[in-house]
Amino acid sequence: MVNYYLLAGDAWRLHALRWNAETSMLKTLAAKHKSTVTKTAARYKATVETPHGPRTCFEARIPRTGKKDLVARFGGIPLQRNENGFIIDPVPVPVPTPRKELIHRLRTRRCELCEQDATVAVHQIAKLARLGTPGPNQPAWAALMTRKRRKTLVVCQPCHEAIHATPVTHAA
Numbered sequence: 001m002v003n004y005y006l007l008a009g010d011a012w013r014l015h016a017l018r019w020n021a022e023t024s025m026l027k028t029l030a031a032k033h034k035s036t037v038t039k040t041a042a043r044y045k046a047t048v049e050t051p052h053g054p055r056t057c058f059e060a061r062i063p064r065t066g067k068k069d070l071v072a073r074f075g076g077i078p079l080q081r082n083e084n085g086f087i088i089d090p091v092p093v094p095v096p097t098p099r100k101e102l103i104h105r106l107r108t109r110r111c112e113l114c115e116q117d118a119t120v121a122v123h124q125i126a127k128l129a130r131l132g133t134p135g136p137n138q139p140a141w142a143a144l145m146t147r148k149r150r151k152t153l154v155v156c157q158p159c160h161e162a163i164h165a166t167p168v169t170h171a172a
């Protein structure tokens with residue numbers, strides 16, 4: 001994205017996009033690793049050399065003996081106009097869609113709540129926010145969906161009935 005627009009005179013405007021993407025990435029990583037944004041940022045913070053001087057970035061690095069390190073990096077691209085920039089426009093690769101993933105989860109015919117092999121159905125909610133807040137009052141099924149950050153749960157008939165019998169209660 002940034003490389004694509006570096007030819008523009010106001011490439012600096014991309015800082016808003018970078019901030020949003022960066023915050024989103026850190027929040028996602030923090031949730032996945034059950035940590036905080038501050039700790040996650042500190043853990044992955046790194047510096048990269050650029051033609052405009054060193055820049056802060058976030059990076060995950062796996063050192064390998066006899067081979068180059070495996071590196072996944074976010075940021076570290078100076079948001080300054082590059083008149084000599086060129087656009088690399090690769091053909092988009094199709095990404096596996098969540099729908100495919102759901103079909104796979106359905107095909108395993110295993111209840112994601114009680115983990116029994118059974119005839120399964122999908123319990124679906126409209127918003128993750130409607131799962132309530134984690135705590136003793138949150139039903140087990142809602143806690144599981146919150147933890148997996150999923151709006152769908154593949155469940156057996158008894159679990160599905162139990163889900164509808166124990167709705168999330170919201171504090172007034």
Ligand SMILES: [Zn+2]
Pocket residue numbers: 111112113114115116155156157158159160
């Ligand atoms: Zn079940």
